[in-house]
Amino acid sequence: MALRLFNTYSREVEEFEPRDPSARPIKIYTCGPTVYSRAHIGNFRAYIFEDLLQRHLELRGYKVHRVMNITDVEDKTIRGAREAGVRLQKFTEQFKVAFFEDAHTLRIKRADEYPAATDQRYIDRMIEMISVLISKGLAYQADDKSVYFRINKFPNYGKLAHFDLTQLQSTGRVKHDEYDKEHIGDFALWKAWDEADGDVKWDSPWGPGRPGWHIECSAMSMALLGDQIDVHCGGVDNIFPHHEAEIAQSEGVTGKKFVRYWLHCAHLLVDGQKMAKSLGNFYTVPDVLAKGYTGRELRYALLRVHYRVPLNFTWEGMNEARESLARIDEWLARLRELTEKPNAERPTANGQSPVIEPAFEDALDDDLNISAALGFLFESIRETNRAMDQNEMDAPSARAWLDWWKRINTVLDLEAEAEIVIPPEVTQLADERENARREKNWNRSDELRERIFALGWEVRDTKEGSKLTRRSGST
Numbered sequence: 181m182a183l184r185l186f187n188t189y190s191r192e193v194e195e196f197e198p199r200d201p202s203a204r205p206i207k208i209y210t211c212g213p214t215v216y217s218r219a220h221i222g223n224f225r226a227y228i229f230e231d232l233l234q235r236h237l238e239l240r241g242y243k244v245h246r247v248m249n250i251t252d253v254e255d256k257t258i259r260g261a262r263e264a265g266v267r268l269q270k271f272t273e274q275f276k277v278a279f280f281e282d283a284h285t286l287r288i289k290r291a292d293e294y295p296a297a298t299d300q301r302y303i304d305r306m307i308e309m310i311s312v313l314i315s316k317g318l319a320y321q322a323d324d325k326s327v328y329f330r331i332n333k334f335p336n337y338g339k340l341a342h343f344d345l346t347q348l349q350s351t352g353r354v355k356h357d358e359y360d361k362e363h364i365g366d367f368a369l370w371k372a373w374d375e376a377d378g379d380v381k382w383d384s385p386w387g388p389g390r391p392g393w394h395i396e397c398s399a400m401s402m403a404l405l406g407d408q409i410d411v412h413c414g415g416v417d418n419i420f421p422h423h424e425a426e427i428a429q430s431e432g433v434t435g436k437k438f439v440r441y442w443l444h445c446a447h448l449l450v451d452g453q454k455m456a457k458s459l460g461n462f463y464t465v466p467d468v469l470a471k472g473y474t475g476r477e478l479r480y481a482l483l484r485v486h487y488r489v490p491l492n493f494t495w496e497g498m499n500e501a502r503e504s505l506a507r508i509d510e511w512l513a514r515l516r517e518l519t520e521k522p523n524a525e526r527p528t529a530n531g532q533s534p535v536i537e538p539a540f541e542d543a544l545d546d547d548l549n550i551s552a553a554l555g556f557l558f559e560s561i562r563e564t565n566r567a568m569d570q571n572e573m574d575a576p577s578a579r580a581w582l583d584w585w586k587r588i589n590t591v592l593d594l595e596a597e598a599e600i601v602i603p604p605e606v607t608q609l610a611d612e613r614e615n616a617r618r619e620k621n622w623n624r625s626d627e628l629r630e631r632i633f634a635l636g637w638e639v640r641d642t643k644e645g646s647k648l649t650r651r652s653g654s655t
């Protein structure tokens with residue numbers, strides 16, 4: 181069945197058809213971090229969903245060209261730099277570095293490009309777009325010298341958020357600094373410089389100032405991906421006003437449909453509550469690592485729930501992630517053992533390589549239904565483990581499962597890191613334990629098992645002798 185995705189614009193699950201049916205890459209724009217503090221795990225949930233989308237498209241044979249912007253100038257970055265008493269660029273740099281570090285820890289595939297809003301190339305592009313919008317009557321400079329988008333002149337404004345403009349008129353409260361706008365919903369394209377901005381300013385036809393956040397994304401998307409793109413992603417909190425504004429700006433300039441599929445990731449909750457510093461439930465990636473978890477475990481915990489369902493982050497959930505990964509690791513170790521046996525190439529009498537049904541990919545085709553995809557993985561693990569317990573699996577079958585895993589792991593990226601090297605100390609204890617077992621000295625054997633366990637390893641007794649595996653969570 182074809183790939184289907186839920187489009188926020190239509191509020192419907194739609195069949196995915198690339199804009200350009202020839203072999204050109206799928207163009208994806210994903211709203212990236214605002215670098216005024218370290219991104220939290222809720223932000224990373226959205227980036228992991230985008231990673232899943234890209235990897236699944238690639239599994240399905242598409243080429244992907246993905247851009248993720250870095251918002252390094254807007255109100256919060258300017259305020260942060262001012263409070264820290266450093267220049268904007270110095271202030272944001274540390275959080276850019278931290279973002280890439282955390283993304284790497286979570287095994288998020290790198291985007292093809294990471295444009296930064298303060299790059300003069302894109303500032304020029306923003307100014308160019310604002311000029312076009314003014315010339316078309318879609319924008320105006322107000323008495324406060326800032327330039328605003330005139331939402332009343334763009335009939336589709338509110339379509340993405342399914343938002344009624346008249347509502348905005350009746351309930352909107354006018355903030356002190358917004359008296360000069362024609363309409364409460366008009367948003368800033370260019371913010372005139374004021375003292376609080378310090379040395380953060382660029383020249384423009386409307387005087388010194390800086391771009392509004394929304395125009396940054398429209399300009400960077402257009403500069404790097406062209407007038408029209410296939411997919412635009414973000415968190416649900418980006419829908420209004422950010423993405424609504426992006427549509428108005430981009431389509432206002434080009435007169436063409438900007439985005440084909442709008443995809444949005446639901447919130448992350450912590451213990452059922454919204455994450456907030458004041459509630460003490462606000463976590464970054466290093467906060468989670470400091471509790472003894474690995475990036476791989478956090479990746480699993482953030483990945484395993486369907487992207488349109490709010491994800492409730494809990495420490496029990498992290499432990500479940502650890503157990504699930506241990507199940508995968510043990511399963512892979514068993515399959516590998518089987519393929520490494522002498523005469524591994526020879527199938528047993530009834531042995532035939534299994535035909536593994538494409539249930540994993542099919543589940544992801546269904547609007548990235550990761551829970552169903554993982555459900556199939558663990559069902560398969562249960563069944564193949566049972567077959568191995570009963571000695572009913574031969575090496576070619578084991579190899580077929582390992583090949584299958586290799587394929588689905590291009591999407592999951594959940595395998596334990598590198599080859600596991602068993603420390604000599606552990607090997608020696610394991611040998612001593614073998615001797616103790618041969619002498620039927622069970623107390624000694626148990627004692628040695630515990631010492632091995634304390635070093636982070638587990639002994640499993642098989643027909644071929646004892647095997648060592650890393651203890652769950654210690655990889």
Ligand SMILES: [Zn+2]
Pocket residue numbers: 210211212397422
């Ligand atoms: Zn954006």
